[in-house]
Amino acid sequence: MSKLSPQDILKQLSVDLSRGLTEEEAEARLRRYGYNEIPERRPHPLRLFAAKFWGFTAWMLEAAAAVSFLLYYLGSNGALPVEPQLYQQRLLNGVIIVALLVLNAVVGFIHDVKATKAVELLKKKLQVKARVLRDGVWRVVEARLLVPGDVIRLRAGDFVPADAVVVEGEIEVDQSALTGESLPARKKEGDVAYSGSVVRRGEATAVVAQTGVNTYFGKTAQLVQTAKPRFHMEEIVSKVVASLMAVVVALLAAVFFVAYISTGDPLFLLTHVLPLALMLVVFAVPVALPTMFTVATALGARELAQRGVLVTRLSAVEDAATMTVLCVDKTGTLTYNKLTLVQTLSRPPYGEEEVVLYGALASQEANQDPIDLAFINEARRRGLDLSRFKIAQFKPFDPTTRRTEAEAVDLRTGVRIRVAKGAFRAIAELCKTAAEDPHIQELASRGFRIIAVARSVEEGPWELVGVAALYDPPREDAPRLIQELRRMGVAVKMLTGDAAPVTKEVAKELGIGERVATAKDAGDPHEMDVFAEVYPEDKYYIVKKLQDRGHVVGMTGDGVNDAPALRQAEVGIAVANATDVAKASASAVLTVEGLAGIVELVRIGRSTFQKIVTWVLNKIVKTFQIAIFVAVAYLVATLAYHLPPEKAMPITANEVTLFLFLIDFVTISISLDNARGSSIPERWNLKKLVMLGAILGGLSVAEMFGLYYLATGPMGVEDPGVLHSIFFVAIMYTGILTPLVVRERGPFWSSKPGRWLLVATTADAAATTAIALAGIPNLLKPLTPAQTAAVALYSAVATFAINDPAKVLLAKKGVAR
Secondary structure (H helix, E strand, C coil), X not given: CCCCCHHHXXXXXXXXXXXXXXXXXXXXXXXXXXXXXXXXXXXXXXXXXXXXCCCHHHHHHHHHHHHHHHHHHHHHCCCCCCCHXXXXXXXXXXXXXXXXXXXXXXXXXXXXXXXXXXXXXXXXXXXXXXXXXXXXXXXXXXXXXXXXXXXXXXXXXXXXXXXXXXXXXXXXXXXXXXXCCCCXXXXXXCCEECCCCEEEEEEEEEEEEECHHHCCCXXXXXXXXXXXXXXXXXXXXXXXXXXXXXXXXXXXXXXXXXXXXXXCCHHHHHHHHXXXXXXXXXXXXXXXXXXXXXXXXXXXXXXXXXXXXXXXXCHHHHHHHHCCEEEEEXXXXXXXXXXXXXXXXXXXXXXXXXXXXXXXXXXXXXXXXXXXXXXXXXXXXXXXXXXXXXXXXXXXXXXXCCEEEEEEEECCCCCEEEEEEEEHHHHHHHHCCCCCCXXXXXXXXXXXXXXXXXXXXXXXXXXXXXEEEEECCECCCHXXXXXXXXXXXXXXXEECCCXXXXXXXXXXXXXXXXXXXXXXXXXXXXXXXXXXXXXXXXXXXXXHHHHHCCCCEEEXXXXXXXXXXXXXXXXXXXXXXXXXXXXXXXXXXXXXXXXXXXXXXXXXHHHHHHHHHHHHHHHHHHHHHHXXXXXXXXXXXXXCCCCCHHHHCCCCHHHXXXXXXHHHHHHHHHHHCCCCXXXXXXXXXXXXXXXXXXXXXXXXXXXXXXXXXXXXXXXXXXXXHHHHHHHHHHHHHHHHHHHHHHCCCCCXXXXXXXXXXXXXXXXXXXXXXXXXXXXXXXXXXXXXXXXXXXXXXXXXXXXXXXXXXXXXXXXXXXCXX
C-alpha cells in the first residue's frame, strides 16, 4: 500500500476522524468486506478419525488382531492341526480386538471433537480486542469486527488488529514475526502498521485500511495457538508405563521359556502362548491415555472458562495444580482498579482546579487508563472547559520516566504549555524540587495513590502544580480469597508500583503481611510479603529468584513489559483488560477482575491433577491384576504344581481381550469424575506413586491366589472352564471397583464419585454379572447364581475391606503422595 496523507485516507474511506463510523455504516461494511479474520483450514473429519488407527497403541492392537485372524485362517484351512473350537476362539478374539480398536477410535474422536470445540470457544473469547471510535464514542470490540474505515487507537502492548494507516501520533512496532526484521519499525503519520505486528512504544490513532484476507500478510493474531500440547504429566505416566511394560515383557519371556521347556512344542507356543502374550503386552500399553488426558484437561479448561478464566494452553491446568507462590498485582486484582480523585494539594500560585485541569490535559481518554479517566472525570464534574485547549502532542506513560506528558495550546490566548503527571518522585525530579513532603507522606500513609502534576510555559522550566490523591479501594472479597489461597498452601505476595507507605497501608487492610520491601531492596523474595515500587522488569527477577528457591510461581500482569515475567512463570496470568501481548505471553487469562478466578484455577487444576493420578494408580494396579498375575500364576502352576501348560493358564487371550473391551468405559470415565483436589500444592513423586500402586497391585495378585484356593477348595470347582470364568469375573469386578478406591487417599466413602463414573461402574458390573450367569459360547462357561454371588462378594471384600484400608494406612505413612 503506497503512503497516503491522513487527509487522503480519511477521504478515501469516507470517515470522520472525530466521530468514526456509525454503527449502521460499520454493519454495512462488515457485510461487504466480511470478518477481519483468516478462515482456518481444518482437516477432514474422516482424516482425523483415520488417525486414531495410527500410533503405537493402535499398532499393538492391530498386530494382535492380525495374529488372531492368521491363526484362525491357518486352523480353518487345516494348516495348523488344532481343534475347531480353538481356532474359532481366535476368530472371536480377533473380532473383539477390532471392536476394542474401533471403540477407542470412536470414543477418542468424539472427545477430541468436544475438546476442539472447547478450545475453539476459548479462541473466540481470547480474540484480539481493539479500541475503536464509533458514533463519537470510544469502545472496545473484538478485532474480527473491524472494517475498513474504522478509527482505532494503538498503544504499547497491542497487536495491530488490521492493516491501518497512522493519522495521529507515532509508534514503534515489532513486525519481526511478519518480516524477519529484528529492529522495531517507526510508524509516523501516513505509514501503514501491518496486521499482526506488535506495538512496542508510543501511541497513535489510525484508520483501518484492509482487513482479513486482504491484509498485506493475510493473517490476524490469535492468542490460542494449539489445543493439545505435550503435558509434563504425560511424560511422567509414560515412564510408569515403560517400567510396567519392562516387567511384563520379562515375565512373558520367562513364560515362553518355561512353556517351551515343558512341552517342547512350538505349535503350543504359537496357538496358546503367543496370542496371550500379545494381549498382555497390549494391556500394559495405555490405550486410553491420550483420550483421558485430552478429555480431563479440556473439561477443566471449559469449567474454568465458565468461571472467568481462559487458558491459552491446556497444560496450564496441570501447572496451576503445582503452584506454590502467587505474585499478584495490587491494582485491578486486589483492588477495583476504579480510581477516584478524592483530594488535591496545590502549590502556590496554583489552585486545586489547576491541579485537576493540567492533570486532565496530560491524560488521554481513548486509552481508557484508570488514572487518566480519574482526572478527566473530575474535570468534567467540576465543569472545567477542556475544549479551550488543543493537544498538539501527547506522550504516553513511559515506565522509565514514570510519567505522561502533553503539549497543549490555549485557543484563547495562543499560549503553548507543556503538562506532565506521574509519580511524585518522578515529577519532583523533573521540577528540581524536594522529593519529600510531610503532607504527601501523610496522604500516602492513609493508602491514597499520589499523582503529581507539573506544567511548563513556552519551553520554560517545569513547575510543580500540586498533587492529587487517588483512591482505589481494596476488593471486599480480597482478604477472604487471600486466606483461602493460603489454606490451599499457596503463598500470596503483592506487587505494586506504589510507594512503600501506600503499599504497607493496603497490605495491612488486605491482611497480606507486614514484611514490605522495595523491589531494589527485596533481598530474598521468599522472605517478603509485599514488594513496592516495582517496575515491570523487576517482576522477571522476582520470579527467577523464587524459582531458584524451588517454588512453582504464578505471576499476574497486564502490560507489554510484563511479558517476560509471564513467560518465565510456570503460571503466567494476564489479568482482565491486559494488553494483547500480555495475554499472548500468559498461560491463563482472567475475564473477571479479582482473585476469584485464580482460586478457581488452582482448585480445578488440582482436581484435574487428581484425575490423572487416579488413572495412573488404576493402570498400575490393573497391570498387576492381569498381566503380572497371569504370568506369575502360569509359572507357579507349571513349576510348583506341575500342571500341564494348557491347564496352567488362569485366563486366556480371549478373556483378556474381553476384559479390555468392557473395562475401557470405566477407565475413560475417570476423566469425568468429581475428583477432590489436594489441600496443598501437587507435585509428582514417582517413587511413592509406583510404590503405592505396586503394593495395591501385589495385594490384588495375592487375592487372586486366595480366590484360587477358595474355588478349588471350599467351592469345590474342578472344571477348568468354570475356573477360568471365576477368574475372569473376579478380575472384572475388582477392575471395576478399583477406581473407587484409588480416587481417594482417605477411605473410599470420603467423597462422592462423578455421575459418569458411577454410571460406567454400574453398567460394567451389570454386564459382568450377565456374562457370569449366561456365559459366552466357546469362551466362558456360565456360573451358578451362588458362584457369581460368591465371586462378587469376595471381590468387594478384597477391594473395600483389604485394599482400601491398606491404602489409607499407606497414606498416613506418607506413601500415597
